[in-house]
Amino acid sequence: MDFDWNLTWNIGEETIGWEEIGIAIGIIILFLVFRKIFITYLYKIILRFSRKAPTEIMTNILLAFEKPLRVFFVFIGFYVAFRYLPFPEKYDLQLLRLLRTFNIVLIAWGLYNLSATTSTIFVKIGQRLDIEFDDILLPFVSKLVRFAIIAMAISIIASEWEYDVNGFVAGLGLGGLAFALAAQDSIGNFFGGVVIITEKPFTIGDWISTPSVEGTVEDITFRSTKIRTFAQALVTVPNSTLANQPITNWSQMGKRQITFNLGVTYSTPKEKVERCVKRIDSMLRNHEDIHQELIMVRFNAFNSSSLDIFLYFFTKTTAWVEFLKVREDINLKIMEVLEEEGVSVAFPSRSIYMEKQEIEKMESSLDNTIDNFKK
Structure with missing residues (x-):
């Protein structure tokens, strides 16, 4: 790459003039201005109309994709500017892959925001499928969905850059057995958490008692459940242990x-x-x-x-x-x-009844004892 500080910028066999570079910078600035106008005015107008809709799903989607849209305008500006410059054709494929990769990241970013526990989309889906999302199920499902979004995004990006995803998955399958053997407790805790989530023996805030702990449920994760005892100690119980114990829910x-x-x-x-x-x-x-x-x-x-x-x-x-x-x-x-x-409460007592002859013998013995003592 050679520089001619007077008029041109040489890249391989291509020569880019400073006038073209200035136009490219102007394109980037134009997209930044357009982003400012869109986010400040058009986006807020669309968001205002969406809040008047019968459901909040569209509003949640717009809020989840707000920051990705901001970044999208900046990247599109750079993409159009680079496409304007006469770069060699060998860079076109790499630039296109970069654009696709960036779009995948932005979509995954928006979906990740949309799957937050504060989003009402899970409640709407639960109503359609007749599933009730409570304070335990919602964070659990949210974490699973977010994990799936990240895994899918990484897989698609790897495929876009021609990495052998099938070989990677096969490698995971071969190493999965060894991993499973080494992490039996963790897997057991995970499925124990799934059992607790699906059967719903309790929810966050419930007072429960088991053979191992008694207190108020504060949180449930993939591995364990946190219970605050009445002595204000926080006890972390593995889900596999909790799922296999009798649970008394006093709050019910x-x-x-x-x-x-x-x-x-x-x-x-x-x-x-x-x-x-x-x-x-x-x-x-x-x-x-x-x-x-x-x-x-x-x-x-x-x-x-x-x-x-x-x-x-x-x-x-x-x-x-x-x-x-x-x-x-x-x-x-x-x-x-x-x-x-005029009724008295009874207390434990015992009455002893003796025959008259026994009483006379005891009195005679007592008299002899007294006489001997006097002598």
Whole structure:
């Protein structure tokens, strides 16, 4: 490449004048100005009209491709400018490949933005396919789609530059077995995450308990699920472990159970036991925080030291703090019923009955002991 600083620029057998170079620079500036006009005015007008449409899909597409379009105008300006210059024909194929590669990158860039978790396109697709995207499924699908977009873009670009993609894929297949053997745990965790996503035993924010951990679900990734315990510790559980354990989702409770035995003393008359049972049952059936579907209050058993009244009912609230307030209120009202009826709560006790002869022997032995002590 030879330079003639006066009039020309020599590239191989071709000679480019400074006038042609100036025109090429002018073409680039013209496209930059056109980009500014398009983005500032035309694009905003199109975006404004798209927001008036019944769906937000077109708006999401325009927003996702906004930055790629900005770069596209700049690259097209350079492409047209280089095409204007009399470069040798041997560069035409390389320049065309470069243009195609850049277009693939820009399209992949826009699709990558479109597949973000903030996009509503997944919700619209889910409505068409009758699939509900929640706080766990949406990030998971978004990551899978983005990974597929990047992999496809790299594959197409490699094919464009005549790299043997089939050989690369075959090489992955040959090495896949060794990789799979070395990453059995990771693969198991991935499929465990897929099971959790598809079966939906819980979602982000749910209170769950398993044999290994109990707390609130904060996040799920390809490998693990993060659970915040009530002691505010963050526990990371592998998905393969979590998918193979029984999971209790306390957040899915429609009501919360209360059941216990109320023991009263054996000296309580039959009539008072009956009145206590009826009054407690009536109190529960008229309590605004008690679920009325199933309420059981029955004189249940003759225990070793008490007459047991069995209580079984549910609160409407499932929140832990509210549940404790309702339970406290119920206990206080039961105490009020017992006090008004003059009934005492029994506590574990034992009575010992002895024959009269045994008592006389014990008294005689005690008297002898006292006499000996005096002597």
